[in-house]
Amino acid sequence: MPGKQVNNTDDAFHDSEDAGRYSRQVVLSGFGLAAQQKLKEARVLIVGAGGLGVPVLQYLTGMGIGTIGIIDADVVSLSNLHRQVLYNENDIGKSKVETAVNKLSKLNRNVRFEAYNQLLSVQNALEIVINYDIVVDATDNISTRYLINDACVISHKPFVYGAVQQFEGHVSVFNYLNGPTYRCLYSTPPANGEIPDCNTAGVLGVTPAIVGSQQALQVVKLITGIGKTLSGYLQIFDFLQDEQYKMKLKIRAESRQITALRNSYAEVVCNTVLKLSVDELFDWYESGKQFQLIDVRELKDFQTGHLTGAVSIPYNQFNTGEIHINNKQPVVMFCQKGARSNSTAQMLQQRYPEAEIYSVLGGMEYWEDEFDDEYIITPDLQNGGGSTV
Known part of the structure; x- marks a missing residue:
């Protein structure tokens, strides 16, 4: 299912312009033009254009990802603005996807955007995910997170996970090089309402920016091969105490043996804790x-x-x-x-x-x-x- 293609660039590398635009990262030891070309050729899908999605979108656009897919059915609201700083008061009531593409195109006209002004669902997930190299989970919806996981396992796509709750943030890379999946961390969803979203638990404006920036970094590492990713680990941020650490994840063999999506991801699975x-x-x-x-x-x-x-x-x-x-x-x-x-x-x-x-x-x-x-x-x-x- 192709998204609405908002802007199109020719495939020629814009040598003189790119040399200036990306000079600060191309000059990095171990990065260079080869890594920049990999970014240009990459296709990344961001699920969610809210608190986490905004910093992911801004930095991946700025750094020169060739094609970025954005899927979100929400509109901008006043309560979004303290953390979703891509938008402003004049955008209230407008589609997040369309508004984001309009603004991001002005940041980097050489990036191709594919817009999906809809929810990710059982009906469209596999058809959309298969078209991208990497999927970024920038949602605050646990049911959608399990859908993303299963679609990525079936399609053999890595996905970059991020979550924020109150003063804590989580980041990981799942389904990469036979590493753990999201179901290796949480095999089944909690009961409905067991884990509150930011609407009920609250979120400090800057915290999604930190987590989303780390997600963007993981995407760049996956594409270019620089450094070490968080595959196999859950990175945990305690923003209140300014502490962070990593928890090693174990692979559950059954979590990789998913061959079809479930009929529904809205069902409540009982948390027996x-x-x-x-x-x-x-x-x-x-x-x-x-x-x-x-x-x-x-x-x-x-x-x-x-x-x-x-x-x-x-x-x-x-x-x-x-x-x-x-x-x-x-x-x-x-x-x-x-x-x-x-x-x-x-x-x-x-x-x-x-x-x-x-x-x-x-x-x-x-x-x-x-x-x-x-x-x-x-x-x-x-x-x-x-x-x-």
């Missing part, structure tokens, strides 16, 4: 209930203070294949705010479907607000801050 409030956890301590507590905060945070009986398995070292749990006791995942405990609880639940696994809502922040330092041990000098369940 249970939620535990800090008040309920406190009652467990008070009553002497037996449970396993896994703290997935960073080691330095664990050593500063942790709950009684907790073992440390930092999020960036979390590997379900190396974790053994006792199915006779509930397992409680614990972190600073609750997001990482929920993520690791999902992964652990998939490995131990019969286990009773909880994620503590609000984590250490809620605990300290409610109970100060009760049941908190500090510092940890006994097990060196880390152990395996």
